[in-house]
Amino acid sequence: MAKEVTLLDYGAGNVRSIRNAITRLGFTIIDVKDASDIESAKKLIFPGVGAFKSAVENLHEKRLFEPLKKYLQANRPFFGICIGLQLLFEGSDENPGVEGLGIIPGRITKFDVAPLSVPHMGWNGVSLVEREDKCRVLSGDEILYFVHSYCPLRTEKNAEWIATATNYGKVEFISSVQRGNIIATQFHPEKSGLTGVNVLRRFLEDDDVKDVDIKNFSRPTTLRKRVIACLDVRTNDEGDLVVTKGDQYDVRETAKNDPNHPDRKVRNLGKPVALARRYFEEGADEITFLNITSFRESPLQDSPMLRVLEETSENVFVPLTIGGGIRSYTDKTGRKWSALDVANQYFRSGADKVSIGSDAVYCAEDLISRSGKCLGNTAIEEISRVYGSQAVVISVDPRRVFVNSPKDTHHTVLRVSDDDRGPNGEQFCWYQCTVRGGREGRDLDAHQLVKSCETLGAGEILLNCIHKDGTKSGFDIPFIESICNSVTIPVIASSGAGTPQHFSEVFANTTAEAALAAGIFHRKEVPLQSVKAHLQSSGIPTRSAQGGKITTHI
Incomplete structure (x- = not known):
C-alpha cells in the first residue's frame, strides 16, 4: 500500500520544509485542492504561520473551512502545526470577532511576559501533562522550535486536550494537544532538526513514543539562546x-x-x-x-x-x-x-x-x-x-558618528569607553542608519x-x-x-x-x-x-x- 499523506496548504508561510520532511520520511503528498481531498484523506497535516484572520479567511475562500471542521469532528487522523493548532480553538485575541474551528474550548491570547520579548521565538522544551493516555509523539525530552506571539492557555474546559505545556517567563502555555486521532503542536517540527522530523515520523507511521519518563511531567522549561x-x-x-x-x-x-x-x-x-x-x-x-x-x-x-x-x-x-x-x-x-x-x-x-x-x-x-x-x-x-x-x-546597519556632547545632536547618544574614543577624543556617539549596503x-x-x-x-x-x-x-x-x-x-x-x-x-x-x-x-x-x-x-x-x-x- 502506498504511503500517502494529505497536506492542507492554505497559502501562507513556508510549507516547502514540511513537504521536504514528509518526502524524506518516504511518504507521497496529496495536496488539498477541494473538499473531496479532505474527505478522502487517510492522514491530514495542516501547517502554517501567519495571522489568525488571514488563515480563517483563506479557508473560507477556498471552501475548506466546513469540510475541515467535519473531518475533525469525526476524529480522523490530523496533525496541525502552529496556526494549525490555534485554529482548533474558538477564536483568538489577535483578531477578535473571527471564529475558529471551535474543536477545542477556549481562545488564543497574546503573551503577557514583560520584560521578555514577544514573539516567543527560538528553541524551548516541552513538559508532559499527566493524563490517562500517554502523549503519542513526544517523550518530554525534546527541544523544539517555537515562533509565535499568541498562545493557548489551560482551562478546565480544555484540560483533557493538553499533551504538553511550555514555559515562557511567567506564562505556561499549551505547546501540544492530543485527543483521539487529533494531534497539534504550537512548535514547528519541520524546523526542529532531526528531533522534530522524528515527531512527524511517529505521527505518519503510527509509531508511538515507547518510553515516557515520569520526571518529565510538569517540568519547567527554558527558552534557549x-x-x-x-x-x-x-x-x-x-x-x-x-x-x-x-x-x-x-x-x-x-x-x-x-x-x-x-x-x-x-x-x-x-x-x-x-x-x-x-x-x-x-x-x-x-x-x-x-x-x-x-x-x-x-x-x-x-x-x-x-x-x-x-x-x-x-x-x-x-x-x-x-x-x-x-x-x-x-x-x-x-x-x-x-x-x-x-x-x-x-x-x-x-x-x-x-x-x-x-x-x-x-x-x-x-x-x-x-x-x-x-x-x-x-x-x-x-x-x-x-x-x-x-x-x-x-x-540594521549603523555606523558611529562621534560628537563632543549629547547637546550636539538630536539623536540618541551613547558614551564610549576611554579606549574607544573618537578621532578627536570624543566620548559620545550616535549610531547612524545606512542604506545601500x-x-x-x-x-x-x-x-x-x-x-x-x-x-x-x-x-x-x-x-x-x-x-x-x-x-x-x-x-x-x-x-x-x-x-x-x-x-x-x-x-x-x-x-x-x-x-x-x-x-x-x-x-x-x-x-x-x-x-x-x-x-x-x-x-x-x-x-x-x-x-x-x-x-x-x-x-x-x-x-x-x-x-x-x-x-x-x-
Missing part, C-alpha cells in the same frame, strides 16, 4: 553564487597588496547550499542568507537565489531567513511588484523569515514624518499582516529605526554594526543592550564575534535572544560546536549541537 550562522551571498566575477565575507563590507580580496588593484576578486568562502547544510549538521539554530548584491533591479528574476533556498530546505530543517531586495519595484516590462509579492516567492521557496534593510529605513523615515501614523501600506505592514510579525526581520548615511539613528519598525509590525531585529564588522574584537555590548531596552521584540546581536567567549559575553551582559557570526564559521577559525559547548559550560541555556546527517529515512 540561539547561535545563528550567516551567509553573505553574491555573484562572483565568474557569475557563480558564492558565500563571501569582508571587513566593513568590502568583500574583495586584496590583490598584490594593493587594495585598489583592478584584479581584486570577490572572496569565495564556499557554496551557499553546501555551507548551510554543514552548519545544520554542526548544530546551528538558524541560518540566514543575505543576498548582498543581487535584486537591485528585478528581485523576482533572481532565480538562482530562489533555487538556493529550495535546495537548502531539502536538507536543512531549521529556520531560514533571506535578506536582499525585499521591496516594491517595477520590472523591465513595466509590471509592478509589491514587497509582499517578493516575500511570497521567498516563503514558497523555503524561507521562514525575510530580512528588510534599506527599505526599512525609508519606512521609518516616512512613519516619523507622519508623526507615527501607520497607513498600512509599507512592506513591513503588508508582510506582517499576512504572514505574522515573526516573519519580518529588520536588518552601508554606502549612504541617513539622518536617522538606530534607536529611531527599531522603534518605528516595531510600530509598523516587525517581529525581530538583526543588529549589525559597521565599525565592529570583521574586527573579531567582540560585540558592541553597550549598543546592543540599549537597543534591547528600546524594543519589546527579539534582538539578534551581530558584528565582531571572534571567540566563543564573545558569545557568552553578549548573552551575559545583554538581553539579546540570539547572536550571529559569519566569517569565523566559514573559515573554521571558531567551530560552531565549540561555541555551543562553551555556552553550555558557562551556564547559558542553548540547544546542544545535534550532529548527524539527514538520511532518506530518518
Whole structure:
C-alpha cells in the first residue's frame, strides 16, 4: 500500500520544509485542492504561520473551512502545526470577532511576559501533562522550535486536550494537544532538526513514543539562546553564487597588496547550499542568507537565489531567513511588484523569515514624518499582516558618528569607553542608519529605526554594526543592550564575534535572544560546536549541537 499523506496548504508561510520532511520520511503528498481531498484523506497535516484572520479567511475562500471542521469532528487522523493548532480553538485575541474551528474550548491570547520579548521565538522544551493516555509523539525530552506571539492557555474546559505545556517567563502555555486521532503542536517540527522530523515520523507511521519518563511531567522549561550562522551571498566575477565575507563590507580580496588593484576578486568562502547544510549538521539554530548584491533591479528574476533556498530546505530543517531586495519595484516590462509579492516567492521557496534593510529605513523615515501614523501600506505592514510579525526581520546597519556632547545632536547618544574614543577624543556617539549596503548615511539613528519598525509590525531585529564588522574584537555590548531596552521584540546581536567567549559575553551582559557570526564559521577559525559547548559550560541555556546527517529515512 502506498504511503500517502494529505497536506492542507492554505497559502501562507513556508510549507516547502514540511513537504521536504514528509518526502524524506518516504511518504507521497496529496495536496488539498477541494473538499473531496479532505474527505478522502487517510492522514491530514495542516501547517502554517501567519495571522489568525488571514488563515480563517483563506479557508473560507477556498471552501475548506466546513469540510475541515467535519473531518475533525469525526476524529480522523490530523496533525496541525502552529496556526494549525490555534485554529482548533474558538477564536483568538489577535483578531477578535473571527471564529475558529471551535474543536477545542477556549481562545488564543497574546503573551503577557514583560520584560521578555514577544514573539516567543527560538528553541524551548516541552513538559508532559499527566493524563490517562500517554502523549503519542513526544517523550518530554525534546527541544523544539517555537515562533509565535499568541498562545493557548489551560482551562478546565480544555484540560483533557493538553499533551504538553511550555514555559515562557511567567506564562505556561499549551505547546501540544492530543485527543483521539487529533494531534497539534504550537512548535514547528519541520524546523526542529532531526528531533522534530522524528515527531512527524511517529505521527505518519503510527509509531508511538515507547518510553515516557515520569520526571518529565510538569517540568519547567527554558527558552534557549540561539547561535545563528550567516551567509553573505553574491555573484562572483565568474557569475557563480558564492558565500563571501569582508571587513566593513568590502568583500574583495586584496590583490598584490594593493587594495585598489583592478584584479581584486570577490572572496569565495564556499557554496551557499553546501555551507548551510554543514552548519545544520554542526548544530546551528538558524541560518540566514543575505543576498548582498543581487535584486537591485528585478528581485523576482533572481532565480538562482530562489533555487538556493529550495535546495537548502531539502536538507536543512531549521529556520531560514533571506535578506536582499525585499521591496516594491517595477520590472523591465513595466509590471509592478509589491514587497509582499517578493516575500511570497521567498516563503514558497523555503524561507521562514525575510530580512528588510534599506527599505526599512525609508519606512521609518516616512512613519516619523507622519508623526507615527501607520497607513498600512509599507512592506513591513503588508508582510506582517499576512504572514505574522515573526516573519519580518529588520536588518540594521549603523555606523558611529562621534560628537563632543549629547547637546550636539538630536539623536540618541551613547558614551564610549576611554579606549574607544573618537578621532578627536570624543566620548559620545550616535549610531547612524545606512542604506545601500552601508554606502549612504541617513539622518536617522538606530534607536529611531527599531522603534518605528516595531510600530509598523516587525517581529525581530538583526543588529549589525559597521565599525565592529570583521574586527573579531567582540560585540558592541553597550549598543546592543540599549537597543534591547528600546524594543519589546527579539534582538539578534551581530558584528565582531571572534571567540566563543564573545558569545557568552553578549548573552551575559545583554538581553539579546540570539547572536550571529559569519566569517569565523566559514573559515573554521571558531567551530560552531565549540561555541555551543562553551555556552553550555558557562551556564547559558542553548540547544546542544545535534550532529548527524539527514538520511532518506530518518
